[in-house]
Amino acid sequence: NAGVTQTPKFQVLKTGQSMTLQCAQDMNHNSMYWYRQDPGMGLRLIYYSASEGTTDKGEVPNGYNVSRLNKREFSLRLESAAPSQTSVYFCASSEVDYSNQPQHFGDGTRLSIL
Amino acid sequence: RKEVEQDPGPFNVPEGATVAFNCTYSNSASQSFFWYRQDCRKEPKLLMSVYSSGNEDGRFTAQLNRASQYISLLIRDSKLSDSATYLCVVTLTGTASKLTFGTGTRLQVTL
Numbered sequence: 001n002a003g004v005t006q007t008p009k010f011q012v013l014k015t016g017q018s019m020t021l022q023c024a025q026d027m028n029h030n031s032m033y034w035y036r037q038d039p040g041m042g043l044r045l046i047y048y049s050a051s052e053g054t055t056d057k058g059e060v061p062n063g064y065n066v067s068r069l070n071k072r073e074f075s076l077r078l079e080s081a082a083p084s085q086t087s088v089y090f091c092a093s094s095e096v097d098y099s100n101q102p103q104h105f106g107d108g109t110r111l112s113i114l
Numbered sequence: 115r116k117e118v119e120q121d122p123g124p125f126n127v128p129e130g131a132t133v134a135f136n137c138t139y140s141n142s143a144s145q146s147f148f149w150y151r152q153d154c155r156k157e158p159k160l161l162m163s164v165y166s167s168g169n170e171d172g173r174f175t176a177q178l179n180r181a182s183q184y185i186s187l188l189i190r191d192s193k194l195s196d197s198a199t200y201l202c203v204v205t206l207t208g209t210a211s212k213l214t215f216g217t218g219t220r221l222q223v224t225l
Binding site: 050 | 217
């Protein structure tokens with residue numbers, strides 16, 4: 001009964017390092033999303049993939065890239081980490097990219113950049 | 115003005131109390147509305163959608179006031195397990211990729 005699985009759960013990076021956050025869902029959902037959550041701010045959409053083979057920018061895409069590897073997996077890459085990217089990152093999925101479909105979230109990746 | 119505004123709280127209420135939260139949204143063209151719940155250091159989970167006519171799910175009642183551009187969440191007979199942050203979510207279009215999340219209202223239910 002995994003749902004949405006994110007790895008790693010915690011990570012500390014130095015400025016300028018790169019890393020990839022992994023996300024996989026086992027619910028056969030078409031749409032997947034990456035959000036970041038910062039204190040005092042709501043969840044903000046970084047990138048999303050409405051369906052396998054497509055990706056689009058969200059509200060805050062700068063400094064990130066994504067790959068929809070297959071229907072199950074959607075990864076988020078930081079090419080050159082900056083302290084401003086310290087945040088909690090959530091991956092989510094939904095059956096289709098429509099607002100009345102509930103989004104199922106992974107339990108987050110807490111990322112600190114020094 | 116923020117697109118979605120919530121009182122951050124915390125709302126401290128005794129077990130069994132009734133508590134209500136409001137959330138205001140700035141764009142009158144907003145179409146869909148939701149409440150999500152987020153426990154401390156956990157992921158958000160959909161609590162309920164908010165329909166124009168208002169809707170109820172057990173102890174939870176959600177209402178929409180389009181004229182004044184706010185949605186509300188009423189929790190009756192509060193339980194300790196209701197302690198969480200409640201996120202108001204609004205979308206302009208029908209796609210989930212356009213969801214706007216509020217910063218949340220924290221509820222603490224005490225004995």
